[in-house]
Amino acid sequence: MAAVFGFKGCQKIRGPQIRNLLEAKDFFLFDCDGVIWHGEKAISGATAVVNSLIRRGKNVFFVTNNCTRPRENYVLKFSRLGFNGVILEQIFSSSYCSALYLRDVVKVRGQVFVIGCDGLRRELLQAAIPCVEEADDPGATIYDCPLAANVKAVLVGHDDKMTFLKLAKASCYLRDPECLFLATDNDPWHPLSGGRILPGSGSLTAALEVASGRKATVIGKPSRFMFECISSQFSGVDPAQCLMVGDRLEVDMLFGSNCGLDTMLTLTGVSQIEEAQEYRNSELTSNHSFVPDYVVDTIADFLPAFEELEEQSS
């Protein structure tokens, strides 16, 4: 696919090459954190890029492993940060897709025990999936706390109120082989300011995988499921016409690769170009799935290409 442009494998692209890509692709999938914003601050130029893509009639989707907010909060955030008219249907978060998976794929019959933030629980409830009430007595322990009946799935996401008791309860529910084990995503950690990091869903999932002796089914990137959600809701989504733009090699580039999409790494987030080059040069073939087709410093590098296209058409 990327071969039509005459190269393959994490090369920096600029003006005319970006213009060709913008013309060639109809579907643009963007990761959010580290790609179009950092927390509450849009990355410089990102609003203009997204607004231009939409104005030019491109299909834009947001595929995020951040499971802490329900989709309606994303709509508000896009608007607050200056993105024009991003609607609910463009947003594919790991919490929303987890709800779809539980409702439509496995058709869960029973309660779901959630390790995660309120946003995740809210997505499930909107899909009419009952969640176990998780209010514990302050002094409760796994030795004597009540366990809910009819728990048919444990779903792990980012949870900054994670406790040992939640982990222990989830481990007990997973003793039942009929209880499904799902994770919103497998992100190991997220960068914070000042060099701090935040353990991600992947960290909590690993704890539960060890305690239960089971492997979680991962809903978010790099699993293909988010792309299947997009394809099932929008007709004519051809992988060859898609560009996946993200900042994490092991998450976003692998996701693109798993779904047969061209991939672009933007250097405003977690991964560095040197890491991409290491994967490219690795003798381990499986590492090649982490290599982006294209690399830009920032998605603001799209802007000159838009200007050229405007000039052409005027």
Add this chain to the structure above:
Amino acid sequence: MAAVFGFKGCQKIRGPQIRNLLEAKDFFLFDCDGVIWHGEKAISGATAVVNSLIRRGKNVFFVTNNCTRPRENYVLKFSRLGFNGVILEQIFSSSYCSALYLRDVVKVRGQVFVIGCDGLRRELLQAAIPCVEEADDPGATIYDCPLAANVKAVLVGHDDKMTFLKLAKASCYLRDPECLFLATDNDPWHPLSGGRILPGSGSLTAALEVASGRKATVIGKPSRFMFECISSQFSGVDPAQCLMVGDRLEVDMLFGSNCGLDTMLTLTGVSQIEEAQEYRNSELTSNHSFVPDYVVDTIADFLPAFEELEEQSS
């Protein structure tokens, strides 16, 4: 070693074979939970076995991955459950050995951030190793909480007061490549009554390994370090003269195998003989390290052998 008895590989042994083993070995290493007691209840016959071994002049050691109590509490527990005269020096817990490792092996210069119970912290303080005070404001988050200076090691053990904030802080400390990453043990889970389970240190360690992108150095079984602690404190400990008795194939049998000891699985705890047989029949050579040399239903199976020996000598 076991070959002198004409077989190798998880065979049940009885009367005369056990008597031969009792005569051949001078050092008996016992795991505790699931081997000599279940919680506050000694396994039937276990007190008589341990008391007889000690009376016959055998060297008896207790090697436990349970890091929740300081050694003096073990002494009290042995006495309370009817074991005669077990002293501090016979007890090698993962918390005690972690303190030895920090003090004598890596000679840590700085504070240790502990994820673990008070018992673990107490062992470190007794070895004069300073621990980070861990009292957090109830509303503190990783975004704004203070981080301690001069943290030179993170030590993870069983912690039933584990929180997301502790995990996040530990992840931040481990960004410093000079900060050591240790785990008291890697036990994945522990059985509770009523089919419940308790996530073990290995579960919390996995969470931190994913969040930090680093691997912990494990102090407890199956690492050799506990045996090195015994050897350094008692002269003449010859692996060929030792029998390691435990209930977990992946912990106790592997520990014995790693240290060159004969191993015995007792079926009063976690592992079943069928699992041992599966490991024995596995084509994966590394699985053979989990196979016990001997299997007994319970260490009470030693008792008839003692009786025979008494008769012989009377």
